[in-house]
Amino acid sequence: LGLNHMSVHYQPQVSLTTGGITGAEALIRWTDPEMGPVSPGAFIPLAEDSGLIESLTDIMFETAMRDMAEHLRTGSFYISFNLSAHDMAKSRYFDMISARLHELGIAPAKIAIEATERGFFDVAQANDIIKLYHEAGHSIFIDDFGTGYSSLSYLQHLAIDVIKIDKAFVDAIDTGSATSSVIIHIIAMAKQLNLKIVAEGVETAAQAGFLKLHGVDAGQGFYYAQPMPANAFLRYIDQDRDLADL
Ligand code: C2E
Ligand code: CA
Ligand code: CA
Numbered sequence: 001l002g003l004n005h006m007s008v009h010y011q012p013q014v015s016l017t018t019g020g021i022t023g024a025e026a027l028i029r030w031t032d033p034e035m036g037p038v039s040p041g042a043f044i045p046l047a048e049d050s051g052l053i054e055s056l057t058d059i060m061f062e063t064a065m066r067d068m069a070e071h072l073r074t075g076s077f078y079i080s081f082n083l084s085a086h087d088m089a090k091s092r093y094f095d096m097i098s099a100r101l102h103e104l105g106i107a108p109a110k111i112a113i114e115a116t117e118r119g120f121f122d123v124a125q126a127n128d129i130i131k132l133y134h135e136a137g138h139s140i141f142i143d144d145f146g147t148g149y150s151s152l153s154y155l156q157h158l159a160i161d162v163i164k165i166d167k168a169f170v171d172a173i174d175t176g177s178a179t180s181s182v183i184i185h186i187i188a189m190a191k192q193l194n195l196k197i198v199a200e201g202v203e204t205a206a207q208a209g210f211l212k213l214h215g216v217d218a219g220q221g222f223y224y225a226q227p228m229p230a231n232a233f234l235r236y237i238d239q240d241r242d243l244a245d246l
Helices: 040-050 053-074 092-104 123-136 167-171 178-192 205-213 230-239
Strands: 006-015 021-032 036-038 078-082 111-116 139-145 162-165 196-200 218-220
Touching: 006 053, 006 230, 021 040, 021 053, 021 230, 036 040, 040 053, 053 078, 053 092, 053 230, 078 139, 092 123, 111 123, 123 139, 162 178, 167 178, 167 196, 178 196
Parallel strands: 021 078, 078 111, 111 139, 139 162, 162 196, 196 218
Antiparallel strands: 006 021, 006 218, 021 036
């Protein structure tokens, strides 16, 4: 892995009530000198299998801090990071970012953690780690929600703050397919558990309208903005958008 060919892109998460930006998801980008851009969908699984994922996650965080530390100290938006199963099984990453944020003078609330249910080796163990983050003031997002176990009984025991409805359910909106009604139940369940809801992969005005109508808190997707390099993201925030609370 040519780590010097790595960068971070930022994709805004937008409040459906105010239209302002609540935060952004940090997405890893790797450009191979010969092959060009390589999709994270292709190399993240390889990094997980080979044990390189931990150093990748660390470099990812450090790169994002280089881009964003100044703006996270003063701005009110958060940046969310994707963690792998390895990162959710130990306190190693928590210890690292806690020390680093303290050094940089950044409040833990400015950093959110995205974890997938599939990415838990063991739910009880993952919850111990989730609690560490939660109690330190980080928000925990359950990523790709609806594609894993997703049962109410299991969710209510996790110290989580936000669910991210998977793109598959957003795609199904207004298609009349069986899947299209599932999202209504997911939203109702999340509300019953007092969780905030972010929908991912929003691509059309019709999807955005549906999500807003059903009380989803925030949206992320090409309809609002593509993932973009740090300078473009900071311009995007400055230019025409206000910041909002999730
Ligand atoms: P994810 O966490 O579900 O991230 C969302 C993916 O959907 C991103 O793909 C994003 O570019 C894409 N996306 C956003 N909006 C839209 C939309 O409106 N339409 C469509 N078709 N796609 C949209 P990306 O950047 O290729 O990342 C793929 C996956 O790789 C991520 O899925 C995540 O699981 C993983 N990943 C990315 N960065 C990291 C990282 O730093 N660490 C770890 N462990 N995994 C990462
Ligand atoms: Ca994610
Ligand atoms: Ca996702």
